[in-house]
Every structure is written in C-alpha cells, then in structure tokens.
Amino acid sequence: MSHEYVPEIALDRDGNEHVVQGWQDDFYGGKLGFWLFMFTEVMMFGAMFLTLAYYNTLHPHDFIEASASLNRLLGGTNTVILLVSALTMGLGLLKMRAGDVKGAKLMLYATIILALMFLGIKAVEWTAEYNHGVFLTLPALQSGNEHSLPFGKILFFGMYFTMTGLHGFHIIVGIGLMLWLIKRINSGKVTPEHHILHWNIALYWDIVHLIWVFVFPYFYMIGAAAATGGTGGH
Amino acid sequence: MDTNILNYAEERVRYYKVLIGLLLLTAITFGLPYLFEAGANLPAQMFIAVLKAWLILMYYMHLKGEKLIGTMTMFSLSLVFIFFIIVIGVDVTNFQFGAESHITAPEHTGGATHAAPAHH
Amino acid sequence: MSKSYFDETHCAIGHPKSTFMQWMLTVDHKRIGIMYAAVMFFFFFIAVSTAFLMRLELFAPGQQYIDGDTFNQAFTLHGVIMIFLFIVPGIPAIFGNIVMPLMIGAKDVSFPRLNWFTFWLYILGCIVAIASLFTDAGFADTGWTFYAPYSLTTGTNVIFTLVAAFILGMASILTGLNFLVTIHRLRAPGMTFFKMPLFVWGIYATAWIQLLATPVVGITLILAIMEKYFGIGIFDPSKGGDPVLFEHLFWIYSHPAVYLMILPAFGIMSEIIPTFSRREIFGYRTIALSSASIAGIGYLVWGHHLYTSGMADLAKTIFSFLTFFVAIPTGIKFYDWIATMYKGKIVLSTPMLWALGTIVTFAIGGLTGVTIAMIGVDIHLQDTYYSVAHFHYAMLGGVVFLLFAGMHYWFPLVTGKMYNEGRAKIAFWVLFIGFNILWFPMFIAGYLGMPRRYFDYLPEFTIYHQWSFFGAVIFISGLVFMFYVLIQGWRKGEPSGTNPWNATTLEWHMPTSPPPLENHSKVPYVDFDPYEYYHGEPVVKFDYETMRRID
Numbered sequence: 095m096s097h098e099y100v101p102e103i104a105l106d107r108d109g110n111e112h113v114v115q116g117w118q119d120d121f122y123g124g125k126l127g128f129w130l131f132m133f134t135e136v137m138m139f140g141a142m143f144l145t146l147a148y149y150n151t152l153h154p155h156d157f158i159e160a161s162a163s164l165n166r167l168l169g170g171t172n173t174v175i176l177l178v179s180a181l182t183m184g185l186g187l188l189k190m191r192a193g194d195v196k197g198a199k200l201m202l203y204a205t206i207i208l209a210l211m212f213l214g215i216k217a218v219e220w221t222a223e224y225n226h227g228v229f230l231t232l233p234a235l236q237s238g239n240e241h242s243l244p245f246g247k248i249l250f251f252g253m254y255f256t257m258t259g260l261h262g263f264h265i266i267v268g269i270g271l272m273l274w275l276i277k278r279i280n281s282g283k284v285t286p287e288h289h290i291l292h293w294n295i296a297l298y299w300d301i302v303h304l305i306w307v308f309v310f311p312y313f314y315m316i317g318a319a320a321a322t323g324g325t326g327g328h
Numbered sequence: 329m330d331t332n333i334l335n336y337a338e339e340r341v342r343y344y345k346v347l348i349g350l351l352l353l354t355a356i357t358f359g360l361p362y363l364f365e366a367g368a369n370l371p372a373q374m375f376i377a378v379l380k381a382w383l384i385l386m387y388y389m390h391l392k393g394e395k396l397i398g399t400m401t402m403f404s405l406s407l408v409f410i411f412f413i414i415v416i417g418v419d420v421t422n423f424q425f426g427a428e429s430h431i432t433a434p435e436h437t438g439g440a441t442h443a444a445p446a447h448h
Numbered sequence: 449m450s451k452s453y454f455d456e457t458h459c460a461i462g463h464p465k466s467t468f469m470q471w472m473l474t475v476d477h478k479r480i481g482i483m484y485a486a487v488m489f490f491f492f493f494i495a496v497s498t499a500f501l502m503r504l505e506l507f508a509p510g511q512q513y514i515d516g517d518t519f520n521q522a523f524t525l526h527g528v529i530m531i532f533l534f535i536v537p538g539i540p541a542i543f544g545n546i547v548m549p550l551m552i553g554a555k556d557v558s559f560p561r562l563n564w565f566t567f568w569l570y571i572l573g574c575i576v577a578i579a580s581l582f583t584d585a586g587f588a589d590t591g592w593t594f595y596a597p598y599s600l601t602t603g604t605n606v607i608f609t610l611v612a613a614f615i616l617g618m619a620s621i622l623t624g625l626n627f628l629v630t631i632h633r634l635r636a637p638g639m640t641f642f643k644m645p646l647f648v649w650g651i652y653a654t655a656w657i658q659l660l661a662t663p664v665v666g667i668t669l670i671l672a673i674m675e676k677y678f679g680i681g682i683f684d685p686s687k688g689g690d691p692v693l694f695e696h697l698f699w700i701y702s703h704p705a706v707y708l709m710i711l712p713a714f715g716i717m718s719e720i721i722p723t724f725s726r727r728e729i730f731g732y733r734t735i736a737l738s739s740a741s742i743a744g745i746g747y748l749v750w751g752h753h754l755y756t757s758g759m760a761d762l763a764k765t766i767f768s769f770l771t772f773f774v775a776i777p778t779g780i781k782f783y784d785w786i787a788t789m790y791k792g793k794i795v796l797s798t799p800m801l802w803a804l805g806t807i808v809t810f811a812i813g814g815l816t817g818v819t820i821a822m823i824g825v826d827i828h829l830q831d832t833y834y835s836v837a838h839f840h841y842a843m844l845g846g847v848v849f850l851l852f853a854g855m856h857y858w859f860p861l862v863t864g865k866m867y868n869e870g871r872a873k874i875a876f877w878v879l880f881i882g883f884n885i886l887w888f889p890m891f892i893a894g895y896l897g898m899p900r901r902y903f904d905y906l907p908e909f910t911i912y913h914q915w916s917f918f919g920a921v922i923f924i925s926g927l928v929f930m931f932y933v934l935i936q937g938w939r940k941g942e943p944s945g946t947n948p949w950n951a952t953t954l955e956w957h958m959p960t961s962p963p964p965l966e967n968h969s970k971v972p973y974v975d976f977d978p979y980e981y982y983h984g985e986p987v988v989k990f991d992y993e994t995m996r997r998i999d
Contacts, residue, residue, distance in 0.1 A: 102970065102971055104636065104637045104638075104970065104971045104972060104973045104995075105973060105996065106637075106638065106973040106975060107973070107975065107996075107997060112637035112638070112973055113637070114636070114637060114971045115633055115634055116555065116634075117554070117555065117556055117557065117558045117559070117560065117630075117633075117634060120558065120633055122633070123558050123629050123632075123633040125397075126396075126397060126628075126629050126632060126633070127558065127559060127625055127626075127629045129397050129400065129401070130400070130625045130628055130629065130659055131625060133400070133401070133404040133659060133660060134621055134625075134659060134660070134662070134663040135663070136404060136405070136408065137404070137407075137408065137660055137661075137663035137664055137667075138663045138664070138666060138667040139667075140408040140411070140664075141411075141663070141664045141667045141668065141697055141700070142667060142671070143412075144411060144412060144415055144416070144697070145671065145682055145693060145697070147412065147416045148415065148416060148420050148690070148693050149682070149688070149690075150370075151416055151420045151421055151423075152420065152423065152431070152432055152688070152690075153688070154366075154367075158366055166358075170354070170358065173354055174351070174354065177347065177350050177351065177354065178347070180350075180384070180388055181343060181344070181347045184343050184388050185340070185343060188336065188339055188340060188343065191334050192334060192336045230678040230679065230680065231678060231679060235679065235680075235681070235687075236679060236687075237681075237684075237686045237687045238686065245431065245434070245681075245687060245688025246688065248681045248687045248688060249680075249681050249682060249687065249688055249689065252674075252678075252679075252680030252681040252682055252687075253680065253682065255678075255680070256671070256674050256680055260670075297389055300384055300388050300389045301389075303384065304381055304384055304385075307377050307380045307381055307384070308374070308377050308381070311357055311373035311374065311376070311377055312370070312373070312374070315357055315358075315360070315361060315369070315373050316361075316366075316369055316370050316373065317361075318358070318360075318361035318362075318369075319361035319362055319366070319369070320366070396632070404660055407660060407747055410747075410748065411700060414748070414751070414763065414766070415696055418760065418762055418763045418766060419692075419696070419751075419759050419760050419763040420760075422760035422761075422762050422763065423760065424758075424760055424761065425758065430685055431685055431688045431689065431690055432688075434688075
C-alpha cells in the first residue's frame with residue numbers, strides 16, 4: 095500500500111537537502127495519532143470517575159457498604175487475568191518487532207482467550223447481582239418503593255453497572271481489533287517492517303487495562319474491610 | 329521502521345519484571361483496607377493505582393523516552409486532575425445546602441438518611 | 449490548461465469515473481472543506497429561518513403564530529443546529545481543511561482517509577439531529593443545553609438529539625486529532641512552530657480543545673441517555689442525583705467549546721490584518737502564545753454558567769477570578785492587531801472591512817461577557833436577553849463575521865475567481881447595520897429584566913422586540929445578498945490569479961489558480977517568517993516550478 099512511497103527532498107538556499115515528511119509511511123505520526131485518541135478515552139472515563147467521586151463525597155458510608163457487597167474474589171481474579179493479558183499483548187508486539195510473526199500471533203490468541211475469560215467472569219458477577227435484585231431498572235435501584243436502597247447505594251450501583259459495562263464494551267472492541275489484526279498479519283499487510291497497527295492495538299489494550307487499574311480499587315476495595323466474612327460477598 | 333531500537337532479550341526481561349511489580353502492587357491493595365481506616369483507604373488505593381499506572385505507561389506503553397508524547401500526556405492528566413480539584417475539592421465538599429437538600433437530607437426514604445454533608 | 453483540484457482527485461475507495469462519486473469518495477482536504485461548507489450553510493439557513501420564526505412570534509406580546517411548546521422546540525432546534533452542526537465544526541472544518549495544509553506546505557492532512565470518514569460521520573450526525581423533527585414526539589424542547597431533570601422527564605424526542613450530538617462530537621474529536629498530528633508532523637522543512645502563520649496557531653490551539661474537551665460532553669450525553677432509559681440515578685434528584693453535576697459536566701465542554709469557536713476566527717483576523725495593512729504583524733509571538741493560553745485557561749472557567757445554580761460560594765469566587773483572567777490574552781490580541789494597523793498602508797478591501805467590523809462587534813461581545821463574569825451582576829442578568837445579546841455579539845459578531853471575512857479573503861484561492869467588490873461591500877454594511885439593530889436593543893431589554901427563552905412578555909418590552917425584528921429583516925436580507933454575491937462570483941467572476949491580495953503566506957504561492965491536486969509543485973524550504981513585508985511589498989518571492997526562493 096504505502097510500501098513504495100519515496101519521500102520528497104526540499105533544497106534550501108545553500109543547496110542542502112532536507113527530507114520532507116509526507117503523510118504516507120509516518121510511523122511516529124501513526125503513534126502520535128493513537129496517543130491523542132487515548133487521551134480522549136482518559137477524558138471520558140475521567141468524567142465518570144468525577145461523577146463517582148462527587149457522590150462518594152455526598153454519601154461516604156453508603157459507598158463503603160455497597161462496595162463491601164461486591165465479590166472481591168471474582169474481581170481480583172479478573173484483575174490478575176487482565177494483568178497477564180497485558181503481558182501477552184506486549185510480548186506479542188515484541189515478537190512481531192523481532193521478526194517472530196508466528197509467536198506474535200500465538201500471543202494475540204492468548205490475549206483473546208484471557209479477554210474472553212474476563213468477560214465470562216464479569217457475566218457471572220452481573221448475573222449474581224441480578225439474582226440478588228441489584229440491577230438496572232430493578233426495584234432496588236428505583237426510588238420510593240419498599241425495596242429501594244438508600245441514595246448512595248443506588249448511585250454507586252448505577253455507576254458500577256455503567257462503568258464496568260462501558261469497560262466491558264471496550265474489551266469486546268479490543269477482541270474485535272485483535273481478530274482483525276490477525277487477519278491483517280495473515281494477509282501480509284502487517285509485517286515486522288510495517289507494524290504500526292500492531293503497536294497501536296497493543297497501546298489500546300494497555301489503556302483498557304489501565305482503566306481497570308482504577309475501576310477495580312474504587313468499586314471493589316473501598317469497602318473491603320467493612321465486608322462481613324472477608325471476600326465472600328454476593 | 330520504528331523509533332525504538334530493539335533489544336529483544338532486555339525488553340522481554342523488562343516485561344516480566346513489570347508484571348511482577350504489578351502483581352505485587354495488586355497484592356498490596358488487598359492488604360491496604362486492613363491497615364488504613366475507611367477515610368484513608370481510598371486515597372491509599374488510588375496512590376497504588378497511580379503507581380501501577382506509571383509502570384504500565386512507562387514500560388508497557390513505551391512512554392519512557394518519548395519527549396513530546398510524554399509532555400502531552402502530563403498536560404492531559406493535569407487537566408483531569410484540576411477538574412477533580414475544582415469539582416470535588418472545592419464545589420461538592422463545600423456543599424452549602426446539606427441540611428435542606430432532598431438529595432442529602434430526604435424527609436422519608438426507603439433506607440438510611442444522611443443529614444450532614446461529607447467532609448474530608 | 450493545467451489541472452486544478454477540481455479536475456482530478458484521490459479517492460478513499462477505488463477510482464470512480466463519475467464526478468458525483470469522485471466528490472462522495474474524495475480524500476482531498478480542499479474538496480472535503482468545500483463539502484463541509486455546503487452542508488453547514490444549508491443547515492445555517494434552516495437555523496436562521498427558525499430564528500426568524502421566533503422573532504416573528506415575539507414581535508408583539510401574546511400568542512400569534514406558534515404556541516409555547518412549539519416555541520421551546522424552535523429555540524432548541526436553533527441552538528442545536530447553530531452550535532453542533534454549524535459553529536463547532538465551523539472554521540476548522542472549512543478553512544482548517546482547505547487552507548491549513550497549504551499554509552504549512554503539506555500535500556494533505558496526516559490521515560486523509562480518516563478525514564473522509566469524519567466528514568461522513570458529520571453527515572450522519574446531521575441526519576440524526578434533524579430526524580426527530582419528523583417523529584411523533586417531536587423535536588426536543590429542552591434548550592440546546594439539555595439540563596436535567598427536565599431533559600429526563602420530557603416526552604419530546606431528546607434521545608435523537610443526544611445521539612446526534614455524540615456523533616457530531618466524535619467528528620469534532622477526529623478533526624482535532626487529524627489537525628494536531630498534521631501540524632506536528634507535516635510542516636515544511638525549516639518551518640518551526642514560531643514560523644507558522646497565526647491561522648495555523650489558531651487551528652492548533654483549537655484542535656487541543658476539540659480533542660480534550662469534547663469527550664467530556666460525549667460521556668455526559670451517554671450518561672444522560674443511561675439516566676433517561678436505565679435510571680442510574682446520577683441526575684435524578686428522586687434518587688439522590690444532583691442536576692448541578694450535569695451542569696458541571698456539560699459546561700466543562702461547552703465553555704471551552706466557545707474558545708474552540710473563536711480561536712480559529714482570531715487566526716483569520718491575524719491573517720487579514722497584516723495583509724491589508726501591508727506590514728508585518730505586531731507581536732507575533734504574543735499572539736501565538738495568547739492562543740495557547742486562551743485554550744489552556746479556557747478549560748478552567750466553566751463555572752460562570754453555574755453562578756445561579758447552587759454551587760458553593762468558594763467555587764463561584766474562584767470561577768469569577770479565572771473568567772476575568774481569561775479575558776487578558778484576548779485583549780493582548782486586540783492591541784497587537786491595532787498596533788499592526790498603526791502606520792500601515794491600510795487597504796479597505798472587503799475582507800478588511802469584515803475584520804474591522806468584527807473588532808467593533810467582538811469588543812462589545814467580549815466586554816459584556818466580562819460584565820456578567822461578576823457574580824453579583826450575573827445574579828441579575830443570568831438568563832436574560834443580556835446574556836443572549838452577549839453571546840450573539842461574540843459568536844455571530846465574532847466567529848461568524850470572521851468566517852465571512854475568511855470567505856471573502858480565501859475566495860480567490862478556492863475558486864480561482866473574484867467576486868464583485870462593490871456589491872460585497874454593500875452586503876457587509878447591510879449585515880453590519882442589521883446586526884447591531886437586531887442585537888443591541890437586547891442588552892437594554894435584558895438589563896430591564898426581559899428573560900430569555902420566553903415565549904411571551906410584559907408589554908413594556910415590546911419596543912425592544914420590534915427593533916430587533918426590524919434588524920432581523922435587514923440582517924437576513926444582507927445574508928441572502930452576500931451569498932448571492934459570492935455565488936455569482938464563483939459562476940461568473942473574473943479570474944483572480946494566484947495571489948490577488950499580494951500576501952506572504954504559503955497558500956498564496958501556488959502554481960495555478962485554483963491550486964493543483966497535490967498543492968505546491970515542490971515543498972519549499974522555509975527559512976523566513978510568515979509576514980515579511982518591506983515598504984508594503986512581500987520580501988519572499990518564489991519560482992513556482994521549483995519552489996526555490998528567488999529574492
């Protein structure tokens with residue numbers, strides 16, 4: 095595609111040559127562009143954390159109690175799974191840059207499997223919460239009925255489902271991106287010499303992990319000491 | 329071509345070292361709630377999260393050695409931080425209407441009532 | 449006959465033969481900019497018509513043509529179109545696309561296919577925004593600010609507009625991203641940041657706001673949708689949600705958004721003033737850095753929209769201080785522009801008339817903004833016609849007037865032709881006079897207590913509404929006449945040549961008029977400042993085949 099691009103040369107008044115940076119074949123530009131996109135993700139999740147902190151400030155005890163009722167065993171397992179998947183993703187990129195295309199694809203498959211495990215455990219958690227009557231649109235999270243939780247807990251769980259839901263959506267998109275990347279590697283469009291796509295998808299996966307690094311302690315750990323029976327929860 | 333010179337063995341070791349560091353920090357977050365009382369637990373958790381984020385940014389995302397992108401990252405993160413200071417630190421912690429407002433002092437609810445606004 | 453970008457183009461997919469498909473699939477930044485302009489002005493005139501309908505209804509107290517609910521939908525439609533479809537894409541979408549790459553000596557933007565995709569994302573957003581007009585529930589009646597809790601409880605079709613605003617926000621983000629990478633990566637060799645034209649500085653500062661502020665409103669709109677349909681509680685007081693939080697999140701974007709509107713406009717001013725004063729701009733570095741500081745400080749002042757909403761007093765004080773502070777860099781620009789004109793050889797062509805007119809109208813808009821930055825005064829003037837007059841003087845008399853200035857300035861570059869100068873000047877005067885008759889009485893009406901977004905009013909305000917209506921008729925006639933002059937210029941105007949204004953910046957040093965597809969024949973080496981004049985003549989001269997300097 096852009097493999098045959100030959101950059102233009104500009105001559106200054108002394109006759110010195112200067113290479114002109116074109117929009118084609120610009121690895122650094124591709125990297126810069128993706129970092130800028132990641133800043134937008136930081137702003138989006140940042141605004142959600144702002145909302146969370148706002149209501150935490152108004153209802154500190156409700157937040158701790160609601161946090162205590164989450165399942166730290168499942169959440170912690172997910173944290174480790176995502177951590178290891180960041181490693182496999184990074185190793186995959188490293189192998190691609192070193193020329194080991196087969197190893198790179200293997201690592202991508204490993205990352206996909208770990209991501210699917212993450213989603214599976216998340217589904218188990220949400221199902222358990224649904225069975226306890228704590229889910230969006232159920233009476234516990236509505237106001238004014240006999241099952242209504244106090245304000246702080248409604249707000250906690252409202253943001254919990256929104257943020258973990260959006261995070262899960264980003265994981266699904268990540269799995270899609272990794273499958274597409276494998277396809278591009280197989281068709282020879284992504285190679286050790288032209289791997290900006292692999293680089294950027296690895297960055298994407300890192301930021302998905304980064305968001306969980308903040309989501310997990312804020313939702314699961316602030317109530318850890320208040321939980322009766324340790325990490326049992328629901 | 330890419331902008332980072334590749335030393336495969338060295339980078340591979342670095343990835344594993346960072347993994348160990350992250351796993352250790354995760355273990356610490358599980359211990360923190362028993363060391364700190366509730367009010368200090370959240371800042372402590374966030375501090376550990378920032379350390380983990382720093383490791384991930386510097387090494388997994390290759391930010392170490394990137395001058396321009398590093399500056400842009402610091403600018404964006406500072407902006408988020410300032411939003412937090414203004415909205416949380418200044419506005420809602422000085423919530424003036426806690427005693428009269430329905431959202432902090434409802435007259436009758438299905439659960440607990442909290443009449444006083446939070447103070448850190 | 450050499451080829452221009454109208455004769456050939458690059459496409460996102462394949463090599464279509466038909467002219468229509470070549471325009472639909474083009475990745476050329478110049479064509480994309482023209483398409484943005486066509487769509488934006490189409491919607492602009494719809495919003496102007498909606499405004500005229502409101503002015504008509506408000507001519508006399510009581511109900512004449514539309515009822516109160518329809519009136520609410522009308523001002524919402526007017527605001528949504530003007531802000532999200534017209535002025536936020538605004539100058540970056542048109543002139544950022546067409547002119548900025550030319551000014552830095554680039555062949556296109558960094559991501560041309562992303563640029564094409566972004567244009568069609570914008571079109572999708574426009575369609576979704578307007579679609580709710582044709583549904584049973586009708587267009588939203590919440591005002592363009594969608595304040596909770598009303599936006600959560602109203603039966604009108606808010607979700608279409610929320611989704612549309614989200615899509616349009618994504619288009620804005622991607623445009624900003626594209627321009628940021630372009631300006632960092634594709635400047636001609638030798639062009640450091642402080643050798644860039646000031647319009648590029650304006651686009652650069654704007655791109656940072658597009659990138660970092662827009663996601664906040666994007667997620668706010670998603671949270672509003674989650675609240676409305678899943679009841680998560682964050683904006684619903686019956687569940688402990690705080691509507692002031694919605695206002696915080698909304699204005700964290702929407703205030704920087706107004707700087708996003710004005711900074712490219714100031715960039716256009718900084719191009720026109722030196723060209724038509726025939727001398728170098730005064731204070732290049734301070735104007736460049738003031739653009740960056742307006743962008744930076746502008747992120748911190750959003751609370752002045754919330755003075756009357758129940759924020760903590762300490763927060764109000766901090767925001768008031770920061771708002772006064774952000775006016776300073778703008779003042780610096782104004783002094784620099786006036787200093788540039790001092791002892792210059794002023795050429796009163798139409799672009800210069802527009803620029804000078806804007807200095808008057810934006811000064812009024814900006815200064816009245818400073819008045820309502822005072823908390824005590826704002827308690828009295830918030831949500832009155834004073835605010836409405838202030839932001840129309842700033843947005844219409846600042847951003848849109850400079851957009852018109854840019855249209856007249858870069859008209860020969862884009863089309864290769866020249867419009868009728870005499871008629872263009874008449875159009876300016878009709879618009880300038882009509883504008884002031886339309887909006888100035890509102891300052892007085894607002895000061896005396898006329899509230900905004902009101903469908904009816906006490907008889908004592910009638911005279912102001914009548915003056916405004918009279919001004920609106922003149923203003924709209926001027927708009928129609930101005931577009932007539934420009935369209936006639938494109939169809940039948942005289943060929944303009946490549947540099948009719950004898951300007952210095954790189955976009956005027958093209959080999960053909962209109963420019964060829966790949967812009968400059970060769971990328972020049974830039975070892976000169978952007979506004980070098982000597983005794984009224986440009987210093988730098990090029991051989992247009994090799995782009996080597998021959999001065």
